[in-house]
Amino acid sequence: MAQRAIARFGLSLIRRNLKPATSYNVCKKRSLHNTPTTVDNSLTKSYSYSTEGNNPTSGSEESASDEPFENDEVINDFMKFDEELKEKLKTLDSVSIPRKSDSLADYVNSSKVLQTLVMFGVELYTIEKQFKEALDFLVKLDLNRDVVPKLQFLKKNKLTPQEFGATVTKNPHILDPQNKIEDFEEMIEYLRSKKFTSKQIASLLVRYPKFLTLSVPKIDGILGFYQKLPTNFANTIYFSGNQLRSLIIRCPSLLTADLEAVFLNIKLLEQSFGFSLPQIKNMVTIYPNLLLLEMKELELRCRLFLFEMELTKEELSQAALVFNNRRKRTETRHYYLKSLGRNQYKPDQKGYLSMLDVVVGTDEEFCEKCKVGTIEDYERFLKTI
Structure with a gap:
């Protein structure tokens, strides 16, 4: 519809320029002087001319240029010759950008x-x-x-x-x-x-x-920090090239971590809980995400493992994957085992349970591996706490 309307408008302008050749008054004047007049029927609608006097036999006395124009064939011809107009018409149908x-x-x-x-x-x-x-x-x-x-x-x-x-x-x-x-x-x-x-x-x-x-100098500084990890007493924990690459590949978030927060976690393990540097290195090697834990959360997990579950620092350093679990879930499973008298985590004691079996896996896997009843029994216990 937009194309046809614009085409009509363009032809209307053309016809107004040709008004002396198509006007009824001009045709009548030429007829009085016996001058034959040829009118293009394709440009008229409501006028028909007699063969004798070129007088209108129907329609009003208004100029034909004011009449509506609906000849599809002429519209198509007009659009074929007016390439610029066609390009503009195409843009009317294009999707606009908000x-x-x-x-x-x-x-x-x-x-x-x-x-x-x-x-x-x-x-x-x-x-x-x-x-x-x-x-x-x-x-x-x-x-x-x-x-x-x-x-x-x-x-x-x-x-x-x-x-x-x-x-x-x-x-x-x-x-x-x-x-x-x-x-x-x-x-x-x-x-x-x-x-x-x-x-x-x-x-x-x-x-x-x-x-x-990130920039290369920044990455270089970050890798240098982790290769010689600073500790509380001006010492460093050194990682070889292979060890460092392993840390970064397994925990690439270290590249954008807050280095001050990482240092404070090392300080907490060394100063507050008394881990040795080899033990800290072993824990970081096993579970690099340990360095990314919030300091308060790391403290609560260490207290649970060392004081509530009574693991030694050496045992915890060898089973650092236990940090990769929600503290609340670990705490709940420990209390369930304690209620059954099965909270034995010492390898040299009877009824020993591996910390990984206790902490890692779903509740169903926990009950099956530790052989502490069915999942229904465990769920009933959860309702009592």
């Missing part, structure tokens, strides 16, 4: 970039919640200039197309035009110089791509 929005969903229909990211499995709703600052540049990206080269960079570093979505979702700033591919390549070369393998680098890119947008 001027302002707080949601990427409003831009998906009009953005090839966002459509491409969705196709690769990028979770736009997650980005909206966790990276609100990224919304501004995501809607302005150019597919060929900003997105394709960086996806090619990820592919070059052993990532599959199925992994692109997870990587961009976890760190959409990879696509920020301010972050250059040259900087990414410099980071990869640095990791290779530290003897990280291609497989390990690919694992970091998928599991924790935040490191990619």
